[in-house]
Amino acid sequence: MSVTIKDVSNHASVSIKTVSRVINNEKNVAEATKSKVLASIKKLGFKPNKSAQSLRSKRSYMIALLYDNPNKSYLADIQNGILQVCKKTGYNLVLQECDYEDKNLSNSIINFIEDFKIDGLVVTPPLSDMDDFLSNLEQANIHYSIIAPSTKKVSSPYVSSNDYDASYEMTEKIISLGHKKIGFVKGHAMHSASSLRFNGFINAMDDYSLNRNFDWIIQGDFSFESGFQAGEKIFSSSEHPTAIFASNDSMAAGVMKSAQMKKILIPEKLSIVGFDDSPTAEQVWPSLSTVKQPVIEMALHAAKLLIGEFDGLTEETVSKEFQSEIIIRESLKNLN
Amino acid sequence: MSVTIKDVSNHASVSIKTVSRVINNEKNVAEATKSKVLASIKKLGFKPNKSAQSLRSKRSYMIALLYDNPNKSYLADIQNGILQVCKKTGYNLVLQECDYEDKNLSNSIINFIEDFKIDGLVVTPPLSDMDDFLSNLEQANIHYSIIAPSTKKVSSPYVSSNDYDASYEMTEKIISLGHKKIGFVKGHAMHSASSLRFNGFINAMDDYSLNRNFDWIIQGDFSFESGFQAGEKIFSSSEHPTAIFASNDSMAAGVMKSAQMKKILIPEKLSIVGFDDSPTAEQVWPSLSTVKQPVIEMALHAAKLLIGEFDGLTEETVSKEFQSEIIIRESLKNLN
DNA sequence: TATAAAATAGATATCGTTGTCAAAGTATGT
DNA sequence: ACATACTTTGACAACGATATCTATTTTATA
Numbered sequence: 001m002s003v004t005i006k007d008v009s010n011h012a013s014v015s016i017k018t019v020s021r022v023i024n025n026e027k028n029v030a031e032a033t034k035s036k037v038l039a040s041i042k043k044l045g046f047k048p049n050k051s052a053q054s055l056r057s058k059r060s061y062m063i064a065l066l067y068d069n070p071n072k073s074y075l076a077d078i079q080n081g082i083l084q085v086c087k088k089t090g091y092n093l094v095l096q097e098c099d100y101e102d103k104n105l106s107n108s109i110i111n112f113i114e115d116f117k118i119d120g121l122v123v124t125p126p127l128s129d130m131d132d133f134l135s136n137l138e139q140a141n142i143h144y145s146i147i148a149p150s151t152k153k154v155s156s157p158y159v160s161s162n163d164y165d166a167s168y169e170m171t172e173k174i175i176s177l178g179h180k181k182i183g184f185v186k187g188h189a190m191h192s193a194s195s196l197r198f199n200g201f202i203n204a205m206d207d208y209s210l211n212r213n214f215d216w217i218i219q220g221d222f223s224f225e226s227g228f229q230a231g232e233k234i235f236s237s238s239e240h241p242t243a244i245f246a247s248n249d250s251m252a253a254g255v256m257k258s259a260q261m262k263k264i265l266i267p268e269k270l271s272i273v274g275f276d277d278s279p280t281a282e283q284v285w286p287s288l289s290t291v292k293q294p295v296i297e298m299a300l301h302a303a304k305l306l307i308g309e310f311d312g313l314t315e316e317t318v319s320k321e322f323q324s325e326i327i328i329r330e331s332l333k334n335l336n
Numbered sequence: 337m338s339v340t341i342k343d344v345s346n347h348a349s350v351s352i353k354t355v356s357r358v359i360n361n362e363k364n365v366a367e368a369t370k371s372k373v374l375a376s377i378k379k380l381g382f383k384p385n386k387s388a389q390s391l392r393s394k395r396s397y398m399i400a401l402l403y404d405n406p407n408k409s410y411l412a413d414i415q416n417g418i419l420q421v422c423k424k425t426g427y428n429l430v431l432q433e434c435d436y437e438d439k440n441l442s443n444s445i446i447n448f449i450e451d452f453k454i455d456g457l458v459v460t461p462p463l464s465d466m467d468d469f470l471s472n473l474e475q476a477n478i479h480y481s482i483i484a485p486s487t488k489k490v491s492s493p494y495v496s497s498n499d500y501d502a503s504y505e506m507t508e509k510i511i512s513l514g515h516k517k518i519g520f521v522k523g524h525a526m527h528s529a530s531s532l533r534f535n536g537f538i539n540a541m542d543d544y545s546l547n548r549n550f551d552w553i554i555q556g557d558f559s560f561e562s563g564f565q566a567g568e569k570i571f572s573s574s575e576h577p578t579a580i581f582a583s584n585d586s587m588a589a590g591v592m593k594s595a596q597m598k599k600i601l602i603p604e605k606l607s608i609v610g611f612d613d614s615p616t617a618e619q620v621w622p623s624l625s626t627v628k629q630p631v632i633e634m635a636l637h638a639a640k641l642l643i644g645e646f647d648g649l650t651e652e653t654v655s656k657e658f659q660s661e662i663i664i665r666e667s668l669k670n671l672n
Numbered sequence: 673t674a675t676a677a678a679a680t681a682g683a684t685a686t687c688g689t690t691g692t693c694a695a696a697g698t699a700t701g702t
Numbered sequence: 703a704c705a706t707a708c709t710t711t712g713a714c715a716a717c718g719a720t721a722t723c724t725a726t727t728t729t730a731t732a
Contacts, residue, residue, distance in 0.1 A: 350711080350712085351711065351712040351713075352712085352713090353711075353712060353713080353714095354710085354711060354712075357710095357711090363709095364708090364709055364710055364711090365709095365710075365711090366709085366710065366711090369710080369711085388717090390717095391716095391717050391718065391719080392716075392717050393717090394717085
């Protein structure tokens, strides 16, 4: 039926084991032998049987994506990036949804890994921030790479984005357009990105000697509804800001709705800025100025890092911080 | 290390093969033997090794999701539903992105299936509409279940939604609120849902003896941009409709933007209605009235159907049409 | 040149299941 | 009581790779 190692070994007149060595890029195979085997493999169209490999080598050639994130668009991008690497390397991606509040999370994940012999994990926020969980994984000897960890350990590979810098720059941009009264809607307290984004804002405000008005600094949770509530609070204060920076686009849209219902013209009377460049950012009117992280590339790199851990990819595979891009759309007005 | 069949067979004092029979629910095992074995399995915490099963039985215990759909939210829901079934049945989900315009699609999918010994496919729009592709799969003896097929074959299990009826009802609803001049933005021509939705609209208009104005019936492609362009066209005609029904939410948001840029008040001067209940529908202002399909449930059922094909689930598993729900939000005004 | 060390290649056991086939046990019909 | 069919069970091979260990050849070192 299908071509096996044995067929290849016959065709190339070498032993089965030698073919196996070539497949697995083991050393101590003479160049001549190697190319002879590779030629036979190509000629016969041989592809190793994953199940057999897995059975014998205790590896599944599957990696799992761990997530507890309601943001569908973010997740889709993450998947996209990982899948690109999987396709190249012959791995498969398994999705594993988690509940970050589950007290038994570590155990159930460790069980899952062992049951399916999953080779490694890509961990996304907010799980990336749970240091206990991560160290449990580590103790169980599980490979993982982290997207946007709160503390950048040397021990495990990670990718991150410059949330702080991007937030600082965006705030600078808002200030440079003449805004002095700026509000801020904070993200979900469990996400480390929230504090990074907030700190970027605050530090920029300080550096430009602008006043923090705590009536305009509201705790949100990344949801549209919380953004709307933040807007309601801000607009109930005696004075209004000229700009509001929300920690993500959903909340920015919520703020926008609140303003629009109060007939506050955007961007004439109020500028609004978001973060993430979600599909909604383009589809609301006026369209949202926002910060775009290269999510797909980040996920792609995270997958490379992970697979590199046990497969030894040839490319450079080091933990890396990615640069975000500031996108100016209609919702931000120049007051100068 | 881990518990094997052999351990169970020793513990239960039966042969290895008998344990295997119990695991696989084969018949011709005496009740007494069966419960003895089950007790041992439970006691020892035995779980069959997937790789070994797969190697011997030529099944992977993986199903794949085939998609070529830029709608991240739709896809996320689909995945969600399938994953729920996978978790219960012990299958894994593999993602496979396709290009529906790829002339070689059938072959590359068939190769993929054979390489990874994928047990079956869940096919989503617009691939669901490609009858050639589907019959190629059938000839290659590949199991699949279809979400929203254009032609409901008896041969393969499917799930669908009542797009036509929902569109008809929504149109009726718009009409009942006193609208007589209604525009429509059609969806991507390749999706069979597009024509169903359009026909529902047209037939309702006819049944209520309302005029079709072809200046207000615009071909879109499900993208925000095409919705915006549709708005531009409609608003450049001599007369304006009082309501516009777009075949999905992104296009509705596009129409909305076009209107808002022209200072056409929504919903006072123009009502807008979408389809899908995407996250955007809630997050724009005014929020979009729309039609919500039970996408998660549909996907869940599709997965059950598929896995039932080769695993013989106990539950009823028949192809099924799901009912959509009409959601009225701010964007639709009562003219009466 | 002798000898140790390293590189290369192969024979065979093994991973943990399911498939095949034959044997033993049980029920049914005459 | 015996032939026949069906149910139940088990022994052993097989799936297609990798691991281990051994044998041979090549290279390095004294």
